[in-house]
Amino acid sequence: xxxxxxxxxxxxxxxxxxxxxxxxxxxxxxxxxxxxxxxxxxxxxxxxxxxxxxxxxxxxxxxxxxxxxxxxxxxxxxxxxxxxxxxxxxxxxxxxxxxxxxxxxxxxxxxxxxxxxxxxxxxxxxxxxxxxxxxxxxxxxxxxxxxxxxxxxxxxxxxxxxxxxxxxxxxxxxxxxxxxxxxxxxxxxxxxxxxxxxxxxxxxxxxxxxxxxxxxxxxxxxxxxxxxxxxxxxxxxxxxxxxxxxxxxxxxxxxxxxxxxxxxxxxx
Amino acid sequence: xxxxxxxxxxxxxxxxxxxxxxxxxxxxxxxxxxxxxxxxxxxxxxxxxxxxxxxxxxxxxxxxxxxxxxxxxxxxxxxxxxxxxxxxxxxxxxxxxxxxxxxxxxxxxxxxxxxxxxxxxxxxxxxxxxxxxxxxxxxxxxxxxxxxxxxxxxxxxxxxxxxxxxxxxxxxxxxxxxxxxxxxxxxxxxxxxxxxxxxxxxxxxxxxxxxxxxxxxxxxxxxxxxxxxxxxxxxxxxxxxxxxxxxxxxxxxxxxxxxxxxxxxxxx
Numbered sequence: 001x002x003x004x005x006x007x008x009x010x011x012x013x014x015x016x017x018x019x020x021x022x023x024x025x026x027x028x029x030x031x032x033x034x035x036x037x038x039x040x041x042x043x044x045x046x047x048x049x050x051x052x053x054x055x056x057x058x059x060x061x062x063x064x065x066x067x068x069x070x071x072x073x074x075x076x077x078x079x080x081x082x083x084x085x086x087x088x089x090x091x092x093x094x095x096x097x098x099x100x101x102x103x104x105x106x107x108x109x110x111x112x113x114x115x116x117x118x119x120x121x122x123x124x125x126x127x128x129x130x131x132x133x134x135x136x137x138x139x140x141x142x143x144x145x146x147x148x149x150x151x152x153x154x155x156x157x158x159x160x161x162x163x164x165x166x167x168x169x170x171x172x173x174x175x176x177x178x179x180x181x182x183x184x185x186x187x188x189x190x191x192x193x194x195x196x197x198x199x200x201x202x203x204x205x206x207x208x209x210x211x212x213x214x215x216x217x218x219x220x221x222x223x224x225x226x227x228x229x230x231x232x233x234x235x236x237x238x239x240x241x242x243x244x245x246x247x248x249x250x251x252x253x254x255x256x257x258x259x260x261x262x263x264x265x266x267x268x
Numbered sequence: 269x270x271x272x273x274x275x276x277x278x279x280x281x282x283x284x285x286x287x288x289x290x291x292x293x294x295x296x297x298x299x300x301x302x303x304x305x306x307x308x309x310x311x312x313x314x315x316x317x318x319x320x321x322x323x324x325x326x327x328x329x330x331x332x333x334x335x336x337x338x339x340x341x342x343x344x345x346x347x348x349x350x351x352x353x354x355x356x357x358x359x360x361x362x363x364x365x366x367x368x369x370x371x372x373x374x375x376x377x378x379x380x381x382x383x384x385x386x387x388x389x390x391x392x393x394x395x396x397x398x399x400x401x402x403x404x405x406x407x408x409x410x411x412x413x414x415x416x417x418x419x420x421x422x423x424x425x426x427x428x429x430x431x432x433x434x435x436x437x438x439x440x441x442x443x444x445x446x447x448x449x450x451x452x453x454x455x456x457x458x459x460x461x462x463x464x465x466x467x468x469x470x471x472x473x474x475x476x477x478x479x480x481x482x483x484x485x486x487x488x489x490x491x492x493x494x495x496x497x498x499x500x501x502x503x504x505x506x507x508x509x510x511x512x513x514x515x516x517x518x519x520x521x522x523x524x525x526x527x528x529x530x531x532x533x534x535x536x
Contacts, residue, residue: 140432
């Protein structure tokens with residue numbers, strides 16, 4: 001699967017997508033993908049650095065890590081790069097006071113942020129909070145601004161849960177973009193700045209890092225745009241048609257995270 | 269306002285937008301625009317043909333006409349061209365069986381249409397029916413089709429009601445377009461085919477018809493694309509900045525429908 005991957009010899013750190021790589025998500029909390037918990041342990045034992053790079057916005061990092069640990073993953077909060085903390089840094093830098101249209105469980109991530117008299121809207125995967133009333137409220141705030149500022153935590157089209165496919169934040173982002181004639185600023189994969197944050201937290205330059213993900217565009221394409229190598233796993237949202245993607249070609253395919261780690265550790 | 273409008277001499281019929289031209293809409297039923305009911309009577313007395321050309325999708329034509337009559341307008345059902353009946357013709361022509369995501373009050377317009385085992389989605393201004401569950405349901409049906417067919421009753425960005433601005437059907441159309449990677453087929457203004465239906469019902473060729481509307485793009489631009497003259501009223505959603513629109517220039521501006529009718533009748 002990774003013939004000619006001599007470049008893997010120079011690797012010093014791995015960025016891992018979470019949903020579809022470590023576990024399959026669902027309303028029931030999700031199930032680990034076979035071999036992934038052991039693979040995380042082997043990465044750490046090898047001395048390679050590791051950082052999770054996720055677009056998860058339905059929970060604080062604390063609760064997200066609690067869930068991962070319950071599923072058997074040896075992960076700490078500092079090892080998670082997620083959109084909400086990145087958005088908080090951006091809000092502070094630019095003096096922005098957000099109106100939040102996000103999942104209830106994400107709200108504590110914005111505890112330190114001034115939310116009075118909003119001058120921007122932050123949109124996450126709000127799930128059940130995507131009501132007609134809440135969408136109209138966010139829209140009215142935006143259209144009432146002299147220059148509307150819409151910050152979107154990711155731009156995914158949809159995702160799969162145990163009870164079926166769900167529209168992701170990107171669909172609602174497009175609705176507000178069209179209604180307000182504005183372009184959202186995306187915080188999360190595949191934004192270059194977000195990968196750069198994850199690399200900074202990993203402490204490794206892009207040419208010595210490998211991204212491993214299941215999303216051909218957001219994970220693989222986004223990481224390659226930042227100068228990283230990127231592997232696509234054949235788990236999660238992977239589809240065979242991804243291997244004919246017109247624009248993005250992974251540096252290698254692997255059946256799952258366990259196989260990726262096998263091959264990378266053999267090169268070291 | 270209409271200096272040099274000698275072309276109005278050849279006019280034989282008028283297409284009128286409704287909301288913002290005849291009345292201002294609202295949850296309370298709306299209020300007539302001063303002089304508009306009298307203007308409709310004068311058009312009819314003059315022998316000019318008249319057809320309402322509306323993107324209204326929150327009521328059947330029967331109920332819509334009942335509301336207009338209660339507001340003082342002498343209008344019959346046959347004088348209304350609206351998206352739902354046009355969509356029904358399209359569905360029948362192409363053997364399409366719709367899943368409806370529309371306002372409850374619009375559903376009777378589709379009474380004659382086979383809705384079993386849907387092979388397309390018809391999207392209207394569903395208002396309170398734009399719930400998270402309903403949007404996910406429409407999305408799942410579309411993404412499950414070999415070639416998704418999304419028919420949108422108009423593509424408006426937003427509209428104003430007495431209790432504030434509301435997202436219009438176009439915003440939800442964009443959400444589903446993005447999630448399913450599909451382009452919606454728009455039935456309603458500004459689609460050329462919709463104006464052509466209205467002209468057929470008016471019984472007048474485009475060069476002898478005038479469109480009167482408050483929407484610079486959907487009413488004025490759409491009608492001009494069909495070879496009609498088009499006037500913009502300074503009522504409804506008209507904004508002074510419309511007069512600097514980069515792409516669309518009305519054949520004339522008028523303060524309201526009453527003034528438009530004054531001037532047109534003077535030319536005859």
